[in-house]
Amino acid sequence: MSLVEILTVLGVILASMVLHELAHGFVAYCLGDETAKNEGRLTLNPVKHLDPFISVLLPLMLYVLSAGRGPVFGGAKPVPVDRKNLKFREWGMALVAIAGPMTNFVLALAWFLVGHFTGCLYNNGWIGFVTIEFVMINLGFMVFNMIPIPPLDGSRILYAMAPDAVRDIMEKIERGGLVIVYILLFFCSSIFTSVMSWGISGILNGFYWLIGL
Secondary structure, three states: OOHHHHHHHHHHHHHHHHHHHHHHHHHHHHOOOOHHHHOOOOOOOHHHOOOHHHHHHHHHHHHHHOOOOOOOOOOOOOOOOOHHHOOOHHHHHHHHHHHHHHHHHHHHHHHHHHHHHHOHHHOOOHHHHHHHHHHHHHHHHHHHHOOOOOOOHHHHHHHHHOOHHHHHHHHHHHOOOHHHHHHHHHHOHHHHHHHHHHHHHHHHHHHHHHOOO
């Protein structure tokens, strides 16, 4: 594994996470909440979005330790949103939440299709490496963030559908912020890896089915 490969993966991680977070803030703004805009989160500046551990160190460690063969996933600092300002309230929050993972999904699918039809996906050089990593990293971010554990994005979708008793529990968990996620990653890393591998493989098989392979 070369320094060029590691720097390339880092660049893909930063670009993917910034677009993920920007999508959250933009959808919130479109639904009537300007909190993200006022706090400078409607920007392509990675410093405004990224958490040093879960956004950069975690995905890089996963990539290096697995020698590029394991799932790469991560998250970022939650975008500030005032649900009282949003249209559709809890469902508005769900739309804001799903915007990030869906952005990663669209990026992965678009890059996959472009890579397939241009042949870049099957290139053994640096271009092929970038293409494959862009697809895989974005799928990793998408699947990881859809896990319904507060404050990950999937929890917001569950929150919109859950009864009040479950919402109360989720709110208490969310007060711990990303610390809960860190603890689960440390003690349940094998479970996370299995879920990630299963999710990414399933979506990737769908991509290949789409192009007839």
